[in-house]
Amino acid sequence: MKSEILFRGKTPSGRWFYGDLFRFNDTLMSIAYVDKDYEKQEADVVPETVGAFTGYRALNYERIFEGDILKSLTGKYILVTDSGYGSWTFIDIQDGEFCRGINAEMLSCCQIIDNIHDNPDFVETYQIHF
Numbered sequence: 485m486k487s488e489i490l491f492r493g494k495t496p497s498g499r500w501f502y503g504d505l506f507r508f509n510d511t512l513m514s515i516a517y518v519d520k521d522y523e524k525q526e527a528d529v530v531p532e533t534v535g536a537f538t539g540y541r542a543l544n545y546e547r548i549f550e551g552d553i554l555k556s557l558t559g560k561y562i563l564v565t566d567s568g569y570g571s572w573t574f575i576d577i578q579d580g581e582f583c584r585g586i587n588a589e590m591l592s593c594c595q596i597i598d599n600i601h602d603n604p605d606f607v608e609t610y611q612i613h614f
Contacts, residue, residue, distance in 0.1 A: 493529025
């Protein structure tokens with residue numbers, strides 16, 4: 485099985501791009517993508533907004549990216565973050581605890597409601613720091 489390697493990043497003007505990541509240094513990154521005319525393009529993005537596709541899908545088969553905020557069927561708000569150990573960590577935003585036993589089937593029932601880059605106040609409300 486081949487994994488889909490995909491990144492997203494937000495430009496300084498606020499537009500999201502999805503594609504391959506080019507990292508020139510810690511302050512200069514670009515996302516390479518194919519436009520509607522099937523031409524290869526690049527967009528410079530803010531490094532802090534770059535996130536990887538987790539390989540998981542949410543409700544309606546939407547891709548889940550690092551930094552997404554999910555809402556579970558039980559009403560929990562979950563933050564997706566990189567554990568730093570080659571895996572993904574899911575944090576219950578309301579209580580700051582790690583969500584244990586999360587699997588692809590559970591995530592497929594979650595709804596992506598936002599991300600930390602478009603709505604940082606959401607996470608700050610619950611005092612989650614990462």
